[in-house]
Amino acid sequence: MNPDTTPTRTPEPPDAAVRPTVRAATPADAEAISRMRSENLLSRPLTEEWVRRTAGELAHRLTPAGDARAFVIDAPDGTMAACALGLIAPVLPAPSYPRGLAARVHLVATHPDHRRRGYARAVVGVLLDHLADFENVTLFELHTSSQAAPLYREFGFAGSPALMRMTRLSPSTAAADAQPDSTWVPPQQYADSLPRATAYVCLYVTDEDDQPLQLHSVYSPSHPWHMIGGAVDFGERPWDAVLRECREKTGMTAVGPPRLLATVYGQPRAQRPYSTLQLVFDGRRLTEAQIRGFTLDPREHDEIRILPLEQWQALMPARDFTRLHAVADARRTGVAAYVDTWGDS
Template sequence: MTDPVAPVAAARTPGAVRRPVVRAALPADAESIVRLRSAYVLSKPMDEEWILRCTEELTPRLARVGDTRAFVIDSEDGSIDACALGLIHPVLPLPAYPKGLAARVHVVATRPDVRRRGYARAVVSALLDHLRTEQVTLFELHASEEAAPLYRELGFAGSPALMRMTATATATQMTVPGVQPGNAADTPSPTLEQYAETVPKATLWGCLYFTDEDDRPLQVHSVYSPAYPWQLVGGTTDLGEHPWQTAVRECGEEIGITPAGPPRLLATVFSPPGGGWPCPTIGCVFDGGRLTAAQIRAITLNPEEHDEVRVLPLAGWKELMPPGDFARLSAVEEARRTGVTAYIDSWGWGNG
């Protein structure tokens, strides 16, 4: 996934209107975005309880693995002058959006004292440009009459054949699998969305297990994780990806190799929440095959993630890794050797 765009310094001239400097929003910007929406988008501002609830909802969704992207312009007083926020969601694919990814432009807000300076255009343009890098090619929004000319200039078009219709949960209650409908005196059946809130959520990841031609495991050394220094090649699944697609993408980004497949699963790894991460993780370790000495020498590392690639006999890794990490590596090696896929649920944060 593309990392947040760093702000670019703007030249200042005394008395001149400040040029908008647009940057990608971070989880720490969640409250400012919520307050901007409350004050200048909603017909009725939220109270502090709802400000807090919305902030808690938005904060994790603004992370790299979340489904929300936003771009903002900072105010000189440390707050935010303008923002544009989009929610990414899956749709059935068509030729115009073959990846089946759409984004709803959910919030566009500018403080009244800095309007008519091009701030809304700047943040919306940055948001759309960034979403296209994530292969989102269908964009949706609800436009006011005042904002409609801007969105038309950015490529949006209305349809006289479509009508905006809304309904609250009380008008759309549905029977949920496993929940028996009651009579009028019973508690109303939950909607699908409400039921979905009650089931477990998990983060996915995909990795590749490489060895050299002597079947010695290959791992890369992390520059950001001293507690778990040696790692397989791979990472967290981006929105819309399958674990194999993640493994292939991360392999290209981390060591400059693109495996051809087909995927061969060596292990499935389940980990409960921990280490500050609020949800379980489920990972797939695929067989990357054997690399020649020339291929290993040609590996190019991403210096922002790893600073060394190493090949050792399995026993040689034991002193370099937490016990849980080594046990997981051993199970993966055994799965490669025997052809029997491993299931691992003993790994957890804190025991490596």
């Protein structure tokens, strides 16, 4: 906490007739909040690397599914004048906090140019009200200094400045039975509740006459011919996956910039319990010499074949040809394709 949190009798800016405007922070505010913490609260400012790391972590947690809530006041020049950040955490329920949720006021900071205007009081007040009214939090905690403790006592906190606590029970909360909170869950629990999907990338390649090139699979009799591609690794960007798969499957280096031709969705099935989402990129027209330079991995493919589009229909399942035809049309027309029947029985 900073010295500005010492209470004043006139919280409004002396040069303004209205109270400061407090708004909810978004992930885009994460870097500014991290810099406010580094420059105004910490005894030793963070390095730029740590500011970026902290901002990246906070941006993720400031999403609706995250555990962070913050409120800020913007300065006239667009910079951040003040901010208050709270972190929500589950705790074992008790009569004073039947929802089993606690919030820690993690930081309150005001830029030196905007202190002694009541900004800290304003952002803290809105943060506490939001946590109580919209997040069902009834147990609040914070660590502060003896100089700032009087401000928090005004809000209802009690205890020593080293660890101050407060419970705020609304009439409806106090009367209700203790029930699990349905409006907020820890990020990992929320992630575990989401449906699973597997992402794939493909590269659509043709010869100079626009005849599609396909690779023959040695491991998938149900999909004997397909485009260059494969699954996206965890944390990998789709185009990076294209570059990797191209090198692994053919020895070729794909040429950008990325141009998306189609999005292909497949429903989960018994043999494949996850949904699939394929992003098909344009691999351009290749010369005969470029195609001759392909080096196949014999564990995955044993043949390269180039045929007119209509001749591929007899060599692959109907759903695979539907995808290939849609991708070819997308390149021809310049309009990206959307296919949501791939993999249907």
